[in-house]
Amino acid sequence: MSQTRIAVSNQKGGAGKTTTAINVAGALAERGHGVLLVDADPQGHATEGLGYEDEYDTEALSLYDVLIDIAETDRFPELIRHHEEFDVVPAHVQMFKLEGELTTARRREERLSMAFDSLEHEYDFVIVDCPPNLGPLVDNALLACRRVLIPAPTRTTAIRALEILFDQIEILAETFDVSIHPVALVANEVTTDSEAEKMLEWFDDVLGEGVPVFEVRKRVALQRAWNNGVSIFAHPEECDMTGVYDDVAAYLEGLNDE
């Protein structure tokens, strides 16, 4: 089995990226896969949620150093921490500076790809939690992963963000002459009103055939699992959304066999 890398991306804030990244990583781990979750968001929400807040402002080597200094990309494996469900590379507060600092750097969009090339462990899946903007960090994640899982709310405000994301994916793919594409969409906090219904139709239309849309409802159990430092799969509370995340994981397994 080869390694499948997935960027969880949508530049819209609060779209459910971190919730999706953690729970899809949990679902894949539950299925017996080796999973690495990389927190590429300077906000460090996944880092903090999973209990690595000390790493977020550590003086030791961090993801910031590995991305800013091209001579350090091969030290990426030193950043790996062993969470009870899957492995994690925490974010660092200094990553906020990266957006500006990388703008003129050589191979600035390829740092994460280069870092992934140095992975010693054989992970089946690498999941990257992206920040809520477009910029060098997201470009790095899209180029390193080539496959994009898009969480989006079922609100018309999601439309513009997705159109811009698709444009950016196309620009990167053309510039670097690689294939980058959305593999699935997780409609997050789906409601039952007509706006949600219209949005689910729009998602299907715009993504086209072969790109499934999964539907996750609003559930406090997901927040409680997060506060407990785990995905819903390692959380004792029952939640009817585990099946959906497991469906996403099963679908991603299929990509891995391609």
Ligand SMILES: Nc1ncnc2c1ncn2[C@@H]1O[C@H](COP(=O)(O)OP(=O)(O)OP(=O)(O)O)[C@@H](O)[C@H]1O
């Ligand atoms: N399906 C859900 N049910 C209940 N709460 C949810 C759900 N999805 C997300 N949330 C909550 O909504 C908030 C925003 O979600 P999340 O952090 O996953 O979005 P995000 O896209 O990663 O945000 P950011 O753009 O800031 O990185 C969080 O507090 C999260 O716990």
Ligand SMILES: [Mg+2]
């Ligand atoms: Mg987030």
